[in-house]
Amino acid sequence: MSLDNGIDAVADPSRERPLALIPRPLHLQRDRGQLLLPVAGRIVCGSAVDQELGSVLSGQLTDTIQQATGMVWDHSRGQAWNGAISLDLEQKLGPQEYLLSIADQGERRPIVDIRGGDGQGLRWGVQTLRQIIMQCGPVLPALHIQDRPAYPTRIYSLDVTRGRVPTMDWLRHWADILALYKFNQLQLYSEHTMAFPGMSEAWRGTSPLEPGQITDFDDYCARLGIELVPSISTFGHHYTNLRTRGFRDLGEFPEQADRPYSFIERQEHHTINVNHPQALAFSTGLIDAYAPLMRTRNFNIGGDETFDLGKGRSRQDGSSKNPADMYADYLISLCDHLHAQGRHPMFWGDVAVSMPKVLDRLPKDCTLLNWLYDPQVEPDKVALVASTGARQVVCSAVHAWNLLLPAIDDAWNNISRLSRYGIQYGAVGAMVTDWGDYGHINDPRMSLPGMSYAAQCFWNPDDDDRAQVDRDMGLLIYGDATGDYLPALIQAGSSAVFGWEDMVRYWELDDGHGGLNQDVADFLASALPGMNGLNSSADVREARRNMLMALRNRFEQVDQRDALLVDAAARMGRAAAECRADARRTLQAQLMAVHGQRLFNALGRSLAVRHGVLPGAKDAMADGDLADALEIWFESYATVWRQVSRESELGRIASVIWGFADILRKG
Template sequence: MSLDNGIDAVADPSRERPLALIPRPLHLQRDRGRFLLPVAGRIVCGTAVDQELGSVLSGQLTDTIKQATGMVWDHSRGQAWTGAVSLDLDQNLGPQEYLLSIADQGERRPIVDIRGGDGQGLRWGVQTLRQIIMQCGPVLPALHIQDRPAYPTRIYSLDVTRGRVPTMDWLRHWADTLALYKFNQLQLYIEHTMAFPGMSEAWRGTSPLEPGQITDFDDYCARLGIELVPSISTFGHHYTSLRTRGFRDLGEFPEQADRPYSFIERQEHHTINVNHPQALAFSTGLIDAYAPLMRTRNFNIGGDETFDLGKGRSRQDGSSKDPADMYADYLISLCGHLHAQGRHPMFWGDVAVSMPKVLDRLPKDCTLLNWLYDPQVEPDKVALVASTGARQIVCSAVHDWNHLLPGIDNAWNNISRLSRYGIQYGAVGAMVTDWGDYGHINDPRMSLPGMAYAAQCFWNPDDDDRDRVDRDMGLLVYGDATGDYLPALIQAGSSVVFGWDDMVRYWELDDRHGGLNQDVASTVPGVPEPDPSADVDEARRSLLMVLRNRLEQVDQRDALLVDAAARMGRAAAESQADVRRTLQAQLVAVHGQRLFNALGRSLAVCHGVLPGAPDAGADRGLADALEIWFESYATVWRQVSRESELGRIASVIWGFADILRKGANS
């Protein structure tokens, strides 16, 4: 071994532990040798590298080196300086392409050399090096990487409106995570949780985001190479706004504004009456308030799931327009408003894809966000949009919403399949969405597997070896050397018997006036169109009958959940600190799911769906356990989120505790 540069020429790459890299580079060659980074090293940026970019990348590297090794490094610019790491541009490389070499090149040359075809390419090379240092410390393997992404635009869409508003500390942490895994766009989806002027009646009590926080976060993201893009609902999904005194008249069904709050109705109803004379001013007012807070020219105007369009006031006002024309006319008006400001409209494509008449009328200078969340998604809708010549981005999902625990298998199947279809049909980008329907019970830390899958599949959809991706994720994302943490989490997520979505349906079948909520009843899977004369107990029993096969497996699933929690705990004890940052949230979720499953069985026994007699003592104990669990859940919530609408989740949990005690005392 040379003491000068730390060469270990004996090292055989075939016997080295595989590197965990997400996304996996297109071309990676391991060579003989290992190289020891100097104790007092330096990063040198070439003068062609933008000074601010060089400062950011040098800062990321020095921070990573310090965290992984304890060593404190310097950084500089220009050819007069020598350093162990060199960062520069290379015009022979393409956009977002980079070369990374780790090799002994002599006393006056760097151990690590990174070249980017542009600033973004250089940035991605630095993220790869950071991932290597995180797992190898100061002893780096000799290697050569040449790499570039399949999709030029790789997007994460985060719901910050349906019950959970993240803290700014968490948003910055998440942006850091996205940057490490080479995402270059983040969309924040908002319906009413922005402190829009003149709309305090809609955002009160939601811990809304403030404009200054958005502009500061935009600056933060820009330094990381992430384009922060505004994403708002403009005429669908206005449940909260259209329940206010000030804006209810804009809705298709203003008479529904005073109905009791419902998680399910929030997703199904409350579309703006696009024929109302003030509708367009309302929508463009939201755009004009939000758009200037970010430097991007892109703007996602939403437009998805306009279920009530053409069914209420817009029809009663005497309009003879077909709903497809109503939709297309309004969308075109919003796009025109953005074009007049020099902005590029993006919109969710579900309505357009379902109505060929809309698809034919779409303006060509916008981007259709083609969201397709089925784990067994087929390419037909991607091919349909491609056949029109429309510019599209394919949108998959992390598959966390409505559950305490993530659906990791569903996430992989959905993301990997759709990513391949997008390349096949010429999509210009890929997005993974992270939703929070039904109050956003899913902790954002549960989204790490879906995020990592998207990072891999958006970069190189053809490299779809899931076993390798899971191994790399365990090491890199969770710091787990045992290889058991992620399998245990997958096992836990596959052990749901009575999920949060089932609980919400059961709870909201009661319209809070002593009758059956017909809208909720119509969403129960496997149950025919509800009988108007049916009562709440009947409907709840029908729901539990649909779930009966699952509910019969509570004991088996409970054993799997206990085993999963134990395995995660053991893996965390032998891991780096990374996994411990998520362990508490995941153990709380596992315990909560055990209680939810037990609740489902108790309700099934009470309704005669499962055999046996209600156990009053057990039901009282379960009521206590649910309330105690919620306090732990609330503590975990507040680690990453503002108070937001946590109380709505509390009301459902406490409501079930009351049902259990009432049954026990009857």
């Protein structure tokens, strides 16, 4: 039937195709037929829709229609205008709820009607329609959707401090993706890579984010319906800050400030001495510099992994407080500071959960971010926080840190399980974290699977059909109609023998002067199954051999894993040939990671032979070739890094890669 507004109904069920939607709607009814969008259509917003919101949503839709079909559409407001797509509010719907109908409703009636219970609900309906248009072009399936999220707050936390600082273009691109998949909060985690006043000694050489860039990005996120929330360390994780001349005296162990730089120590040490008379002023100064750059009233003050608290200067100062009281008093002081400004404190919950005394003292008008990253996570810690009446957000992870290739199975298991527990115990929100420990070698594009899993599980944790989610992800994220791209990426991510984490651990057993780094050795004895403890009389070579012995079973699988990596790269390449051009942009980063992992695996086996862990004779020529290959790979890796990140601390990764190349050439 031909309509006056140029819309044609095509009743041909045989041409219907499966729809990939992330997250999948709660209720979707497919009807018979397909409907052809007009060549020159119009989007009309109802008068109840905020003008700025209507402009943003109309712009998103017209851009998506043009990209998917080449057609140029108009947009307008008010009942006087006819449109093929109608956007309006519906009081009968709940918060963030929406209705989306695609149907032949007769002459002079819209073909697509989206109603939101509020502005957010209307926004999510538009994102669903955009996903449909991206797949179907101008020929839309007739359907009816009624949908709403399980978690009102769905958060992505992005590390922009531990070696990789993203470009603003990439941050805007990432925000676009988060908006498309219905996240409504983004936290930017920083320790020292904001250009804070008076702290240039800490942020120099890190390509820091500037205040104007954050303010502009806040405006950008707000237009997308994303709340940009500041997230900083306030008394734990101050490794770089507490190594400076200007601030080292604030630390628990200022005498360690001149030790050689260490990725491992950056994660394990450098907590502020909370009893220092200038400590609170330092922490509140960071808050006061960062908070005004964003319109939100929320602020994540960190407070996690305060490993050194009460062990150094704070203990020597003669304080009678135990670490639990020190922690609680300082956290409460920071919360009070934020409350006085009308802001809402959020903080990581690991310390409080591990110390019931702290948990009992927490102010109730805060949000505890309960991070639990174990792929086999159990509900006990979520239940514990719920039993206190504390407001909590459950926090899972994309499981990509310290890896060239993501641990996608771990991400699914962690995110899907924890999302269900959060609903069960009344969590007010869900977060997925994206960290960059050990220099942030993981390319941000490796986080797309974890991000997609979180989008689905935060929206509807009971819909846990992973096979369906993977199929939808393959189509939407990678544009892959073959269904093989994601399985190949999962295979590649499961084929590491000697990963970046192993390389850093091996490298940093040397204290920088040829001696054994006892702190790293002690850390590995507790973190690496099968590694025996080492006393101070052990040398670096003995410690490294001990570590490689703990990994021996892996090294015996290098050839098998190498074949799997080669196969995965070939499968990804074949699938990418069928993908959309924009989806193929991730291929270079992933193939670069696959090739790098092959070289890392070969390096591990070479080291195992050198240390007598595996049989075989050292081949100086082969080792020289591997050294060349590592250096050549790194130059290409650096080029890919710069596509999405500033220079930041890329040189720290280079120093490790080049260091191994030098070891290989020593014979």
